[in-house]
Amino acid sequence: MNKIYQLASLLLEGEEELALQLIEQEIERTSRQQMMNDLLTPAMQHIGQLWENNQITVADEHLATAICDFILSRLDIQLQPQLRTEKTVLLMGVQDEEHYIGLKMVSSIFKQNGWRVRYLGPNMPETHALKAIERWNPDVIAISAALVHRIMAIQSLVLKLKEEHPSLAVVIGGRITELIDLHTLLPSSVHIMESLPALEQWIKEGGPNGKKIS
Ligand code: B12
Numbered sequence: 338m339n340k341i342y343q344l345a346s347l348l349l350e351g352e353e354e355l356a357l358q359l360i361e362q363e364i365e366r367t368s369r370q371q372m373m374n375d376l377l378t379p380a381m382q383h384i385g386q387l388w389e390n391n392q393i394t395v396a397d398e399h400l401a402t403a404i405c406d407f408i409l410s411r412l413d414i415q416l417q418p419q420l421r422t423e424k425t426v427l428l429m430g431v432q433d434e435e436h437y438i439g440l441k442m443v444s445s446i447f448k449q450n451g452w453r454v455r456y457l458g459p460n461m462p463e464t465h466a467l468k469a470i471e472r473w474n475p476d477v478i479a480i481s482a483a484l485v486h487r488i489m490a491i492q493s494l495v496l497k498l499k500e501e502h503p504s505l506a507v508v509i510g511g512r513i514t515e516l517i518d519l520h521t522l523l524p525s526s527v528h529i530m531e532s533l534p535a536l537e538q539w540i541k542e543g544g545p546n547g548k549k550i551s
Contacts, residue, residue: 344380348401349393357408369412369449373442374533381405381438402438409441418451424544426452427475429466430459430511431490436483439511443479446533450540463494470502476545481511488513488522495523506545510536 340359347356363372384401387393426447430437437459444456455473457466459481470478478498482491491509498507508528509519519529530536539547 340376341379341383344376345383345387345401348380348404349384349387349397351400351404353404353407356404357411360408360412364412370446370533370537373445377405377409377442378439405438406441409438409445413441413445413448416445416448418449421451422453424452424477425455425473425475426477426479427455427457427469427473428479428481429457429461429469430481431487431494432460432462433490434459434482434484434487434511436512437481439483440479440481442533443481443510443536446537447479447540450537452540463490463497466494467497467501470498470505475505477506477508479508479510482509483512485513485516488517488519491519492522495527499524499526508536508539 340363344356344359347359360372360377363376367375381401384393384398388395388398428440428444428447430440440456440459444454447454455469455475457469461469466478480491480494482488491513495507495509498505506528507526508530509523510530510532513519514529514531519527523529528539530539
């Protein structure tokens with residue numbers, strides 16, 4: 338069976354140990370980033386399809402998501418970055434956004450590259466997002482959104498960020514980047530990243546101090 342379907346079915350069956358084993362084998366064969374991009378993401382997307390087609394229940398999807406979340410946390414704890422930078426990234430999902438598995442993957446990529454990560458999770462109210470910036474003084478703020486109608490929340494937050502913290506690097510990612518062209522809707526200084534490989538490349542090229550990619 339194709340590994341993506343195999344993983345999706347292990348997640349849906351609640352087989353967390355077997356799912357973890359499959360994921361660890363994949364990391365050994367490829368890399369953590371490739372496993373997240375080429376195996377775990379498509380497995381969750383497949384689960385989304387099954388859900389949309391009423392082939393699984395909401396409870397099945399919740400179980401799969403919970404295991405996925407647990408596995409990502411467990412893999413994160415084992416992370417031992419080779420280099421440490423003095424850079425800090427603040428991660429959050431925009432207000433009302435509940436999808437956060439992608440954001441956890443982003444967190445893992447930053448950590449693996451030696452960054453200090455302050456992960457605020459999904460559904461961050463704008464005023465609190467702004468307060469958190471005062472508190473943590475990050476080099477980068479990375480924002481995730483899955484649904485198209487989050488565009489208003491993104492635009493509003495970006496506008497305030499550009500007003501109050503003009504030099505702060507802003508990175509936007511998530512499923513929304515596949516659905517609409519954010520380049521035309523946001524200031525050109527915002528880094529719009531459609532994938533984990535694009536993010537990793539940006540980090541390796543120096544992040545906010547390197548060249549701008551989009
Ligand atoms: C699990 C899930 C949920 C869970 C989320 C729990 C959680 N802890 O995240 C729950 C049950 C809460 C949920 C709720 C809803 N969901 Co939902 N959900 C999913 C599902 C099955 C998987 C999401 C996921 O984890 N994907 C895997 C991750 C890794 O992918 P990702 O988020 O795209 O992230 C990747 C990239 O985008 C990138 N990335 C993400 N963020 C960032 C940030 C930066 C900075 C960067 C660089 C990169 C980056 O990194 C990841 C790496 O590959 C998807 C199916 C799908 N196609 O994804 C549906 C899906 C997204 N949901 C959908 C819907 C409709 C909803 C609801 C509206 C349902 C409802 N009626 O209540 C609500 C909305 C909730 C809300 N207020 O936000 C639809 C959206 C359809 C559409 N029109 O856009 C989907 C596509 C399912 C479907 N096929 O119908 N959902």
